[in-house]
Amino acid sequence: MYHLVIGTKKYSSWSLRPWFVMKAFDIPFEETVIALRRDETKAEICRYSPSGQVPVLISDEATITDSLAICEYLADRFPQKQLWPEDRLARAIGRMMSAEMHSGFQALRQEMPMDFTKEFAAAPPSDAVQSNIDRISALWSEARNRFQAQGPWLLGRLSIVDAMYAPVVSRFRSYGVDLPEAAQEYAARMWAHPVMQEWYQGASLEE
Ligand SMILES: N[C@@H](CCC(=O)N[C@@H](CS)C(=O)NCC(=O)O)C(=O)O
Structure with missing residues (x-):
């Protein structure tokens, strides 16, 4: 177990990622x-x-810290669930996008902190935030164009990279960010995902 x-849940953007993966791929866990x-x-x-940060996953064999490391560990532990696609190129693109999310977009993180259940009055983003938004929209659109024949998620089928961008979907909604059509369509689909809605319910119950 x-x-x-x-x-x-209202604020912990990093925690949403492995939680989303475990729920969406039916990996039972205690929370x-x-x-x-x-x-x-x-x-x-x-x-x-031991890192002094959440999320952390405690399993029968190890304690794994860091949201992306947890997702990768689960992908290795449950190969039959295909948390990453089988296709080598799709995996490479998914890992590239995840890495860019994991180590970048500082302006977006700082100026639009995740506040999952809130919707603020839309205000024009700073240049730095707008450039993060443009880059994310481009990444989403390129991935959707390339993999649309395989399904409606970033790499076609749902995968770790969708979970990595789940907090951004919430930020875009909370701050009323204007997005190009393809990015808006993906964000709306992701927001409506039952696991996002389950997290929302949990966040709504928090003080
Ligand atoms: N790179 C880490 C970052 C995790 C992180 O920054 N977690 C925050 C909460 S969202 C934290 O634990 N902060 C420590 C604190 O609030 O004392 C990851 O991906 O898991």
Whole structure:
């Protein structure tokens, strides 16, 4: 049995990624939610996570920290579930997009923090944020164009890369970001995914 320790669903963008993967691919787990932004947060996280950060996955054989590392570990542990597509090129593009998300888009992260259940009045984004938005829209559109014959997700079938961008979908919605048509269509599909809606329900119940 897996134990996934995550942060407050309203705010913990990193936690949404492995949670989405485990729910969407039917990997059963026990969940612990640690309230972020409190005096006791760090101490609580450190009870489970040697990195002092969530998410962390505790399995029968190891403790894995970092959202992307957790997703990759699960992809290796459940090859039959195809968390990455079989196609070599699709996997390479999915990993490239995930890496860019994991290490980039700082302006978007800082100026549009995830607040899952909120919808703010739309305001014009800064140049730095707009350039992040443009790059993400281009990545989404290129992936959708290339893999549309295989299905409606970024690499055709649902995969880890959709989970990696799930928090961005929420940010775009919360901040009323204008997107080109293809990106808007993908964002709407992802927002409507039952696992996103389940996370939303959980976030709505938080104080
Ligand atoms: N690169 C890490 C980043 C994780 C991260 O920054 N987590 C935040 C919460 S979303 C955290 O644990 N912060 C520590 C704290 O709030 O004390 C990952 O992908 O898992």
